[in-house]
Amino acid sequence: MPNETLIRGPVYVLEDNIDTDLLIPACYLNLVPTIPEEYRKLGSYALAGLPGTFPKFASNPDGTTPYPIVIGGRNFGCGSSREHAPIALGAAGAKAVVAESYARIFFRNSVATGEIFPLESEKRLCGEFKTGDLAEVDIAKSTVTRLSDGAVFALKPVGAVAPVIAAGGMFAYAREIGMIKK
Amino acid sequence: MTITEKILARESGAKIVSPGDNIWVNAGMLLTHDVCGPGTIGIFHREFGKDAKVFDREKIVILPDHYIFTADEKAHRNVDTLRAFVKEQGLPYFYDPGTASYCGVCHVAMPELGHVRPGETIFGTDSHTCTHGALGAFSTGIGNTDAGFIMGTGKLLIKVPPTLRFVLDGELPPYLSAKDLILHIIGDIGVDGATYCAMEFTGSAIDALSIEERFTICNMAVEAGAKNGIIAPDLKTLAYVKSRTQKPFEPLYSDPDAKFAAERRYDVSKLEPVVAKPHLPDNKALARACRDVRIDQVYIGSCTGGKLEDFVMAAKIMKGRKVAVRTLLVPATRQVEKGLDETKIGGQSLRQIFEAAGVEPIAPPSCAACLGGPVDTFGRTKGNEVVVSTTNRNFIGRMGSKESQIYLASPYTAAASALTGHITDPRDI
Numbered sequence: 076m077p078n079e080t081l082i083r084g085p086v087y088v089l090e091d092n093i094d095t096d097l098l099i100p101a102c103y104l105n106l107v108p109t110i111p112e113e114y115r116k117l118g119s120y121a122l123a124g125l126p127g128t129f130p131k132f133a134s135n136p137d138g139t140t141p142y143p144i145v146i147g148g149r150n151f152g153c154g155s156s157r158e159h160a161p162i163a164l165g166a167a168g169a170k171a172v173v174a175e176s177y178a179r180i181f182f183r184n185s186v187a188t189g190e191i192f193p194l195e196s197e198k199r200l201c202g203e204f205k206t207g208d209l210a211e212v213d214i215a216k217s218t219v220t221r222l223s224d225g226a227v228f229a230l231k232p233v234g235a236v237a238p239v240i241a242a243g244g245m246f247a248y249a250r251e252i253g254m255i256k257k
Numbered sequence: 258m259t260i261t262e263k264i265l266a267r268e269s270g271a272k273i274v275s276p277g278d279n280i281w282v283n284a285g286m287l288l289t290h291d292v293c294g295p296g297t298i299g300i301f302h303r304e305f306g307k308d309a310k311v312f313d314r315e316k317i318v319i320l321p322d323h324y325i326f327t328a329d330e331k332a333h334r335n336v337d338t339l340r341a342f343v344k345e346q347g348l349p350y351f352y353d354p355g356t357a358s359y360c361g362v363c364h365v366a367m368p369e370l371g372h373v374r375p376g377e378t379i380f381g382t383d384s385h386t387c388t389h390g391a392l393g394a395f396s397t398g399i400g401n402t403d404a405g406f407i408m409g410t411g412k413l414l415i416k417v418p419p420t421l422r423f424v425l426d427g428e429l430p431p432y433l434s435a436k437d438l439i440l441h442i443i444g445d446i447g448v449d450g451a452t453y454c455a456m457e458f459t460g461s462a463i464d465a466l467s468i469e470e471r472f473t474i475c476n477m478a479v480e481a482g483a484k485n486g487i488i489a490p491d492l493k494t495l496a497y498v499k500s501r502t503q504k505p506f507e508p509l510y511s512d513p514d515a516k517f518a519a520e521r522r523y524d525v526s527k528l529e530p531v532v533a534k535p536h537l538p539d540n541k542a543l544a545r546a547c548r549d550v551r552i553d554q555v556y557i558g559s560c561t562g563g564k565l566e567d568f569v570m571a572a573k574i575m576k577g578r579k580v581a582v583r584t585l586l587v588p589a590t591r592q593v594e595k596g597l598d599e600t601k602i603g604g605q606s607l608r609q610i611f612e613a614a615g616v617e618p619i620a621p622p623s624c625a626a627c628l629g630g631p632v633d634t635f636g637r638t639k640g641n642e643v644v645v646s647t648t649n650r651n652f653i654g655r656m657g658s659k660e661s662q663i664y665l666a667s668p669y670t671a672a673a674s675a676l677t678g679h680i681t682d683p684r685d686i
Contacts, residue, residue, distance in 0.1 A: 092448060092449075092537060094650075094652045094653075096628075096629075096650070096652045096653065096654050096655050097652065097653060097654070100629065100654055101628040101629040101630050101655075102629055102630060102631055102632065102657075104292045104323070104324075104630075105292075105324060105329055105331035105332045105335060105631065106331065107295045107296050107299060107331075107335065107338075108296045108299070108401065109295075109296050109299025109300060109303060109401075110299070124653065124654045124659070125653075126653060126659055127659075149449060150448060150449035150452070150482065153448055153449065153482065154384065154650060154652060155383075155384050155628075156293070156381075156382060156383055156384040156386075156398035156399060156400055157292070157293065157400075158293070158296065158400035158401040158402060159296075176449060176452065177452075178449070178452065178482055179452060179453045179482065179484060180384060180398055180399070180400065180479075183399070183400065183403070184400035184402065184403075187400060187402040187403050187406075188400070188402050235277075235279050235416065239414075244402070245402055245403065245406055245414075246304050246402070246406065249406065249410075249414075254281070254410070254412075255304075255305075255409065255410060
């Protein structure tokens with residue numbers, strides 16, 4: 076789990092119903108995330124399924140992304156249970172997704188892996204940011220700030236999964252509560 | 258409690274559970290395949306140690322099905338990873354490609370093999386694991402991390418979903434199928450209309466559906482965002498399951514006073530054939546309103562639309578006629594493939610009917626082009642093809658090319674469209 080509570084940098088703005096085929100097209104599912112070299116490759120293909128009208132997400136020369144924050148609309152991560160989806164975002168170097176709502180498997184996989192913070196915004200933010208705008212996500216305060224003018228937008232409380240997120244993922248949480256051996 | 262709540266209560270050792278409760282649930286079965294199995298195994302070994310043993314060898318099923326008939330080296334390496342793990346752990350339920358035990362698409366093979374039993378919990382590393390709720394099981398898709406966790410512990414922390422009830426009554430007209438019913442429902446509630454909910458399907462029209470058609474309904478519950486789809490077991494269910502497994506099971510049913518978060522009712526006799534237009538499964542339109550959509554390809558296959566009855570429906574339409582566009586058939590499993598030869602309509606086998614209609618050579622069973630896959634995958638789109646498909650998702654790039662357009666349809670509508678070269682209501686044939 077990215078353990079920063081303050082995430083600052085340019086945002087990458089998406090829309091409603093960003094599905095798992097957009098996040099990581101199936102032709103890259105031959106890569107196994109637990110193999111370090113293939114984990115990095117998955118990062119370089121994050122959001123490779125988007126139409127050409129979108130700028131490349133993992134556009135750094137080393138295959139990572141200059142965008143630590145992804146802004147989405149409703150039903151972010153719908154579709155497949157492929158854990159490659161949150162992993163690709165995390166492996167690319169993204170730290171948080173801020174969306175209006177999530178498809179449940181993507182949300183769960185984000186929390187379980189600790190690859191990325193799946194944060195919910197109180198209102199729709201797709202129109203409040205353009206790709207490249209600087210923002211700051213404050214997880215402790217549940218806010219996202221548009222740095223150009225200081226506008227602050229509220230995030231919803233994390234809720235029941237907060238202990239799992241705080242622990243850093245499913246295994247860390249299960250060890251903390253004594254469900255599996257340390 | 259609803260059937261979903263009762264299964265989760267029993268498998269968590271609680272007397273009563275309510276929607277929103279976070280509970281540790283026992284895994285009755287864990288399913289994985291070639292795309293998510295290697296990563297799951299990697300997590301299992303990383304977290305539990307290289308000498309770790311799985312929680313219960315009898316409760317793990319490995320059905321490689323995604324990238325089988327490809328020259329892709331990593332795809333072959335991934336199946337080898339599964340083979341090595343099966344050997345290391347001594348797992349009895351592995352269906353190895355290239356051997357007589359190979360089955361094909363996991364969600365069609367799981368129930369065929371008797372691995373799905375009413376009242377049990379099934380977790381699988383594939384979103385369409387919700388299919389198995391059609392036999393009255395709680396069945397849901399999970400990621401590699403949760404699957405690795407189950408492999409070591411046999412348990413998973415889950416949130417009890419609220420249940421939405423869908424009551425389908427009336428007589429299903431001969432030109433409609435279960436695919437039309439679920440496309441209607443998803444079109445009405447939207448791709449996030451059931452997010453985090455259980456979808457329970459009931460009513461006289463559900464009772465009248467065959468087991469295979471019930472699979473089609475529950476299979477697409479995830480396309481509305483649901484955690485699981487479920488249908489109470491009846492005599493058909495019990496006969497189907499008992500003919501496939503000796504293992505004991507205890508079905509559960511919703512209580513008469515069960516609380517549902519919402520209810521929707523349908524009279525199926527009044528519905529018409531529909532398609533889901535690009536690029537979301539809720540983009541519903543009447544098939545007859547899409548007559549001007551010219552198509553390049555028809556695809557009949559997958560866990561949603563590649564079962565034997567799907568091919569029977571397609572054959573009824575194609576018998577004695579010729580297809581006008583490239584028509585690709587991919588039986589979901591070896592058993593379905595066998596059924597193409599053994600099932601006859603008017604003295605002709607389904608295979609003979611399809612061959613006489615001029616379809617492409619029938620492909621061996623696998624997920625094939627339903628999800629694109631490696632570049633040499635059978636039926637993968639390459640350009641701006643317009644496809645009518647019996648599969649479950651029409652996302653951008655889903656079948657390979659970002660430029661292609663996918664219309665989801667029933668086997669009747671897909672077959673009718675293959676004959677005319679444009680989207681066609683089966684009543685017009």
